Amino acid sequence: MKETKVIIEKNSEVADSIYEATLLLDEPAQDIWAGKFLNVSVGDGSHILKRPFGISDYDAKGEKVKFCYQVRGEGTEKLSKLKCGTELMATLPLGNGFLLDKNWKKIAILAGGMGVCPFGGMGKSYPDKHFVAYLGFRNKKAECLTKRISRFADLRIVYDDEPLENAKNAVELFLNEYESENFDAILCCGPKPMFRALKNAIENRKIDIPCFVSLEERMGCGVGACLVCVCKQAKAEGNVRVCKDGPVFPISEVEL
Amino acid sequence: MKINLGVEICGVKFKNPIIAASGTYGFGREYNEFYPISILGGISTKGTTLKPRLGNPTPRIAETPSGILNAVGLQNPGVEHFIEYDLPFLKESGTNIIANVAGSTLADYEEIAERLNGLVDMIELNISCPNVKEGGVAFGIKPESVQNVTEKVKARLTKTPLMVKLSPNVASISDNAKAAENGGADCISLINTLTGMAIDLERRKPILANVTGGMSGPAVKPIALRMVWEACKAVKIPVIGLGGISNYRDVLEFMLVGASAVQVGTANFSNPLVIPEILEGLENYMIKNGIDDIRDIVGKINI
Ligand SMILES: Cc1cc2nc3c(=O)[nH]c(=O)nc-3n(C[C@H](O)[C@H](O)[C@H](O)COP(=O)(O)OP(=O)(O)OC[C@H]3O[C@@H](n4cnc5c(N)ncnc54)[C@H](O)[C@@H]3O)c2cc1C
Ligand SMILES: Cc1cc2nc3c(=O)[nH]c(=O)nc-3n(C[C@H](O)[C@H](O)[C@H](O)COP(=O)(O)O)c2cc1C
Ligand code: FES
Numbered sequence: 001m002k003e004t005k006v007i008i009e010k011n012s013e014v015a016d017s018i019y020e021a022t023l024l025l026d027e028p029a030q031d032i033w034a035g036k037f038l039n040v041s042v043g044d045g046s047h048i049l050k051r052p053f054g055i056s057d058y059d060a061k062g063e064k065v066k067f068c069y070q071v072r073g074e075g076t077e078k079l080s081k082l083k084c085g086t087e088l089m090a091t092l093p094l095g096n097g098f099l100l101d102k103n104w105k106k107i108a109i110l111a112g113g114m115g116v117c118p119f120g121g122m123g124k125s126y127p128d129k130h131f132v133a134y135l136g137f138r139n140k141k142a143e144c145l146t147k148r149i150s151r152f153a154d155l156r157i158v159y160d161d162e163p164l165e166n167a168k169n170a171v172e173l174f175l176n177e178y179e180s181e182n183f184d185a186i187l188c189c190g191p192k193p194m195f196r197a198l199k200n201a202i203e204n205r206k207i208d209i210p211c212f213v214s215l216e217e218r219m220g221c222g223v224g225a226c227l228v229c230v231c232k233q234a235k236a237e238g239n240v241r242v243c244k245d246g247p248v249f250p251i252s253e254v255e256l
Numbered sequence: 257m258k259i260n261l262g263v264e265i266c267g268v269k270f271k272n273p274i275i276a277a278s279g280t281y282g283f284g285r286e287y288n289e290f291y292p293i294s295i296l297g298g299i300s301t302k303g304t305t306l307k308p309r310l311g312n313p314t315p316r317i318a319e320t321p322s323g324i325l326n327a328v329g330l331q332n333p334g335v336e337h338f339i340e341y342d343l344p345f346l347k348e349s350g351t352n353i354i355a356n357v358a359g360s361t362l363a364d365y366e367e368i369a370e371r372l373n374g375l376v377d378m379i380e381l382n383i384s385c386p387n388v389k390e391g392g393v394a395f396g397i398k399p400e401s402v403q404n405v406t407e408k409v410k411a412r413l414t415k416t417p418l419m420v421k422l423s424p425n426v427a428s429i430s431d432n433a434k435a436a437e438n439g440g441a442d443c444i445s446l447i448n449t450l451t452g453m454a455i456d457l458e459r460r461k462p463i464l465a466n467v468t469g470g471m472s473g474p475a476v477k478p479i480a481l482r483m484v485w486e487a488c489k490a491v492k493i494p495v496i497g498l499g500g501i502s503n504y505r506d507v508l509e510f511m512l513v514g515a516s517a518v519q520v521g522t523a524n525f526s527n528p529l530v531i532p533e534i535l536e537g538l539e540n541y542m543i544k545n546g547i548d549d550i551r552d553i554v555g556k557i558n559i
Contacts, residue, residue: 001289003528041526046322048473048526075319091528218315220326221525223289225282227302227331228317232310239310239331244286 001223002029006040006090008082009064014144017071018114019080020056023090028062034121035097035187035214035248038065039222040090042075043082051075052219052243054118054189055093057148065092068117068145094222095247098212100126104184109133109153110170110198112190116145118214119189123152132156132181136170136190171197178207188251189214195256202251211251217242231255259542260549261535263297263517265494266417266442268377270297270352270517272538273550274507274531277498277521278303278356278380278421279328283342284349290528295535298352300445300519301342303382305358306368308334318454318463323475323500324522325452327466330358335368343375352377354419365395365409374415381409381441384423384448396423396448399435406439419496422446422487424476429483430490437491445496445519446487447480473522474500481509488514488555502530504537514555 005026014020023040032055039050053067071080082088100107107129109119116135123131131153135146138160146155156173158164167173171194174186186209188198195213202211220228224244231240232255240246240254261272276284276293278300284293293299311331318325333341338355346353355376359365365381372379383396383405395405402420410418420436422429424447436444449470454463462468480499488495497515501507502523510518523530538550547553 003290047319048322048522049317049319049324050526089527218317220317220324221280221286221528223286223528225286226280226326226525227282227311227328228314228326230311230314230316230331237310238308238333 001091001094002027003089003091004029006088008084008086008088010084011080011082013080014068015141018068018142018145019071020066020068021079022064022066023088025063025065025090029092030062032058032062032065032093033097033125035118036093036095037118037247038067038090038092039094039219041088042078043086043088044078047075047078049220050089050091050222051079052094052222054214056117056120058121058124066120068114068120070114091222094243096245098122098125098187098248100129100185104129106130106132106181106183108174108178108181108183108186109149110174110186110188110190110194112136112170112194113138113142114145115190115194115214116149119187120148122149132183134170134174136160136173136194169197170194171201175201175205178205183209185209186211187214188212192256195251199251199256212248213251213254213256214247215242215249215254216247219243257543257546257548259539259547260551261538263551265496265516266378268352268417272297272535273511273517274534275300275354275496275517275519276524276531277519278382280521280524283338284346287524287528288349291532294350295532296351297517298354298377299346300354300356300380301338301346302332303330303356303358304332304335304338304368305330306335306364308332308337313465315463315465318469320452320454320471321475323471323473324525325454325464325469325471326449327464327469329466335371339371339375354378354380356380356382356421358382362405362408365405366412369409369412372416373413376416378417378419379409379413380419380421380445381406382421382448384421396432397426399431402432402435403439406436406441410440417442419443419445421448423448424479424483424499425451430486433487433490437493441493443494443496443516444487444491445498447476447483447499450476450479472500474502476500477506481513484510484515485513502526504534504541507534507538508541508553511550511553512555512557516554
């Protein structure tokens with residue numbers, strides 16, 4: 001991880017209040033892979049915390065990264081107004097990212113809403129694996145978020161406002177196909193209720209392949225020092241830090 | 257021009273007056289990935305208690321204009337874990353180790369002080385954590401209790417100097433500073449965080465799970481500076497200033513009102529490289545202004 005000046009190369013609205021930004025790094029960053037995140041300033045001194053976003057794509061030299069963000073509060077609002085060429089500061093890459101066993105061949109991705117973004121670089125990080133992505137979005141407007149993932153994964157999509165006959169959400173979509181697909185692992189990123197639904201399904205259906213979730217928590221330092229972003233461990237005493245020990249954890253090891 | 261950044265505080269030599277503030281810097285491992293923490297004057301470690309503590313539920317942080325509120329609630333692995341696991345790393349790191357300690361009873365404070373006596377360079381007594389009921393803040397409000405806990409702990413510290421960290425959430429900072437001095441503190445540090453609150457308007461709920469939290473960051477600097485100035489006038493022992501410091505100019509302001517050294521906390525969140533940048537800024541300022549010893553700045557405010 002390192003601290004570097006970045007220049008906004010692109011920052012454009014790709015759907016209603018959803019933006020994609022490309023950053024040029026002043027100092028190239030090593031060790032970027034899918035599931036890691038960056039912490040970026042929003043270009044305004046009164047917002048003293050950087051904002052965390054999943055890295056949705058990166059180039060081989062580590063000179064360029066992309067992330068997608070939804071305008072939620074003041075920081076993302078500020079960010080969305082920034083012009084190309086604006087200088088910001090970023091800390092990256094942060095977190096453990098998705099670490100896939102070399103023996104795993106077929107991987108199920110489950111994502112809800114903006115949760116699809118951190119999977120964007122998966123095809124680059126793991127070109128040899130077969131990915132099937134089960135995605136849930138509020139409505140068709142978010143379809144643009146599937147562009148990157150469609151390049152390397154088979155897609156199954158469900159929209160909240162047009163539920164399918166046999167599936168209302170991404171978890172149900174996945175469960176319908178789970179028996180026949182022979183997956184080696186499951187990766188999930190989305191809202192908390194999605195994690196809980198998946199955890200229940202894993203217990204009820206006795207799904208015994210490795211399953212990982214990528215968590216979100218409000219952060220201070222973003223580097224593991226302040227203990228602000230913790231999550232309770234499910235099996236052991238004590239907390240884990242989402243920013244440093246995660247954001248990706250085995251689903252059985254964290255309280256959701 | 258050869259310049260001196262070194263300071264000496266109650267017999268402990270610091271290579272420079274910049275100390276990482278408790279709770280914002282862990283035990284140094286993470287920032288050591290950005291730069292060698294040996295460059296620090298010292299590190300005040302995460303508030304440690306006798307037994308491990310899980311801390312408060314999340315969210316533990318909220319952003320406010322030019323500041324933050326935190327309610328970590330003294331999550332820490334306990335003093336034995338600190339001694340076994342963190343202390344060896346810190347000893348290797350080559351910076352001064354200031355162990356920040358907290359407790360719920362007087363006996364806790366005495367026991368933890370005795371356990372750490374002689375093991376670290378200094379003990380910082382946290383009697384000012386606003387985020388846990390039993391986090392010592394009860395000892396930090398009234399001057400009589402500040403003096404009492406300071407006396408009790410000082411009696412156990414036969415080998416290690418004692419720094420008492422003052423809460424700003426009090427009636428008179430001068431009275432509490434004097435109380436610490438009368439209790440036998442070797443030096444004092446201030447300020448800890450100011451109690452505050454933030455609301456999520458949509459949900460009509462507090463942002464922090466703990467409802468209230470401790471405010472820090474640039475927004476508190478003017479208050480901190482005023483309090484450090486008052487404390488410096490009230491006591492003869494060294495004062496370590498903190499609260500909102502985020503660049504070398506802030507450091508110089510605190511030293512001008514009388515602080516012998518400073519601590520940098522929240523600014524590490526905004527910029528992980530803030531401490532090396534402050535050190536560089538200080539050196540450049542001194543060269544530019546023909547100041548060859550940082551100690552010549554201390555207390556040199558013109559009023
Ligand atoms: C590891 C990680 C990866 C993320 N990846 C993405 C992504 O790829 N795309 C995306 O749109 N969003 C992502 N988020 C959520 C994103 O960080 C928040 O939406 C954003 O910080 C909101 O900032 P704001 O200034 O608009 O909101 P405000 O409410 O004004 O922010 C105030 C403070 O709260 C924090 N905060 C508010 N909401 C969240 C949240 N949901 N999670 C964490 N911190 C929050 C902010 O960072 C800031 O410190 C991610 C969060 C984490 C922890
Ligand atoms: C996340 C966080 C955790 C903190 N934990 C402690 C602690 O354990 N013990 C302590 O004495 N002060 C603690 N503090 C207070 C800081 O050490 C410091 O007094 C305060 O933040 C003001 O300085 P700053 O504005 O430079 O951060 C904490 C502050 C923050 C932001
Ligand atoms: S944000 Fe500081 S430890 Fe995770």
